[in-house]
Amino acid sequence: MLLTKTLTSSTFKLALIGIAAFGLIASAIFLYVYFAAASYVRGGSDRAIRSEYLLLSNAYERSGRDGTIELIRQRMADRTLADHIYILADSSRAILAGNLRQWPAAVASSSGWTEFRVTGSPEFTRPPLVRGLLLTFPGGDRLLVGRDIADLESFTATIWTAAASAVALMFAVAVAASILVTHRTVGRIEQINATSRAIMLSGPDKRIPLRGSHDEWDRVAENLNLMLDRIETLMGEVKQVSDNVAHDLRTPLTRMRGRLEKAYHSQRSAENDQSLIGDTITDLDAVLRIFSSITRIAQIEAQARKGGFRNVNLVEIAGEVVELYDAAAEQNGTHLSLSGDREVLVTGDRDLLFDAIANLVDNAIKHGRPGGKVIVTSEYVDGSPVISIADDGPGIPADQHEHVFKRFYRLEQSRYASGNGLGLSLVAAVTRLHGARIEMLDNSPGLRFRLWFSASGLRLK
Numbered sequence: 001m002l003l004t005k006t007l008t009s010s011t012f013k014l015a016l017i018g019i020a021a022f023g024l025i026a027s028a029i030f031l032y033v034y035f036a037a038a039s040y041v042r043g044g045s046d047r048a049i050r051s052e053y054l055l056l057s058n059a060y061e062r063s064g065r066d067g068t069i070e071l072i073r074q075r076m077a078d079r080t081l082a083d084h085i086y087i088l089a090d091s092s093r094a095i096l097a098g099n100l101r102q103w104p105a106a107v108a109s110s111s112g113w114t115e116f117r118v119t120g121s122p123e124f125t126r127p128p129l130v131r132g133l134l135l136t137f138p139g140g141d142r143l144l145v146g147r148d149i150a151d152l153e154s155f156t157a158t159i160w161t162a163a164a165s166a167v168a169l170m171f172a173v174a175v176a177a178s179i180l181v182t183h184r185t186v187g188r189i190e191q192i193n194a195t196s197r198a199i200m201l202s203g204p205d206k207r208i209p210l211r212g213s214h215d216e217w218d219r220v221a222e223n224l225n226l227m228l229d230r231i232e233t234l235m236g237e238v239k240q241v242s243d244n245v246a247h248d249l250r251t252p253l254t255r256m257r258g259r260l261e262k263a264y265h266s267q268r269s270a271e272n273d274q275s276l277i278g279d280t281i282t283d284l285d286a287v288l289r290i291f292s293s294i295t296r297i298a299q300i301e302a303q304a305r306k307g308g309f310r311n312v313n314l315v316e317i318a319g320e321v322v323e324l325y326d327a328a329a330e331q332n333g334t335h336l337s338l339s340g341d342r343e344v345l346v347t348g349d350r351d352l353l354f355d356a357i358a359n360l361v362d363n364a365i366k367h368g369r370p371g372g373k374v375i376v377t378s379e380y381v382d383g384s385p386v387i388s389i390a391d392d393g394p395g396i397p398a399d400q401h402e403h404v405f406k407r408f409y410r411l412e413q414s415r416y417a418s419g420n421g422l423g424l425s426l427v428a429a430v431t432r433l434h435g436a437r438i439e440m441l442d443n444s445p446g447l448r449f450r451l452w453f454s455a456s457g458l459r460l461k
Contacts, residue, residue: 353430
């Protein structure tokens with residue numbers, strides 16, 4: 001089945017197209033080499049034939065028939081010319097001199113180049129293929145000067161066989177390599193598909209197996225496994241959020257139902273009804289704040305607020321937050337102060353930055369030490385805009401640092417304390433939207449939140 005998928009896969013089809021294109025190019029190169037080699041060898045043979053042809057034709061013009069016959073006998077006696085063919089015949093094609101006993105029947109023309117195969121001549125152990133030049137003199141005598149090109153024919157045939165074999169071997173190796181590579185690719189894809197099907201059937205607890213080759217497929221599998229880990233984590237967080245939402249909504253809704261049921265079974269009283277309505281509105285406002293916070297965090301995480309980015313001064317925003325919470329800090333006995341540079345510019349949404357800083361200041365006042373200190377500092381650190389909120393309270397355990405930014409997460413697990421656990425989630429969302437970084441440090445005692453903004457993101461006017 002895997003072989004069928006291999007042979008029908010798009011990867012194998014693309015490989016075949018590549019093989020065909022490469023094969024055509026290689027075949028064209030081999031054909032060029034073949035014809036170039038054959039032409040070169042044939043050209044050398046033709047030059048030797050033409051040289052002998054000119055020698056004998058000139059001898060005939062100078063010395064006539066007898067001189068030519070004598071020269072042919074001399075040339076035939078030269079062993080270096082053993083592969084040459086010489087024929088001088090009269091007008092009736094009777095042989096006057098030469099190394100053939102009869103005029104070749106295949107030679108019918110009167111002049112020019114000709115090719116023929118010699119048969120029936122005992123002078124040759126095998127019938128040679130002869131290429132020669134033919135000349136008819138005015139008196140009717142005929143001169144044929146040629147050369148045995150059987151070796152040339154064998155040579156060109158060898159070149160052709162070698163070229164064809166090379167092309168065929170190249171195609172065979174390429175097809176085999178394509179099948180192996182495609183089979184491996186399809187096998188890895190099938191592993192991913194099998195894992196995907198298992199995940200759809202039983203949940204995201206399955207992982208794609210790694211082969212330890214550290215190739216691109218292992219890297220893809222690692223990334224997909226990391227993605228599955230992230231999905232599983234998010235699903236766990238969604239479940240936790242759902243449970244927390246249900247818990248946080250159940251408490252005010254239960255209180256409202258209890259009051260209404262009590263009022264239903266009691267006699268009407270303007271004072272009691274007024275109190276009931278006020279308490280119910282308070283609980284409904286708490287529920288609406290939860291939904292409003294969830295919606296706002298979702299909008300921020302969807303980066304729907306980037307259109308409102310402008311150059312803003314963190315010092316001014318921090319000053320407004322300190323002024324807003326000054327009364328709450330005084331009521332709690334906390335000393336709230338502002339320090340740092342006079343101007344710290346960043347590019348961002350002023351309202352969102354205000355909310356983020358306000359949430360951090362509010363947490364510092366609520367969870368800090370009664371009668372303690374909360375310091376808001378805006379400054380440049382190594383050229384980067386930074387705002388920090390520090391308190392001298394009990395702080396947050398180091399193992400909880402990664403969890404406090406989750407929605408509805410509370411250090412106080414009973415969930416009866418005020419708040420809904422969405423403040424730091426909003427801070428994290430605003431920070432991500434602005435491309436900033438959150439740092440949580442031990443203030444010895446207490447906790448220091450630092451928001452680092454990118455200096456490159458500032459657009460000065």
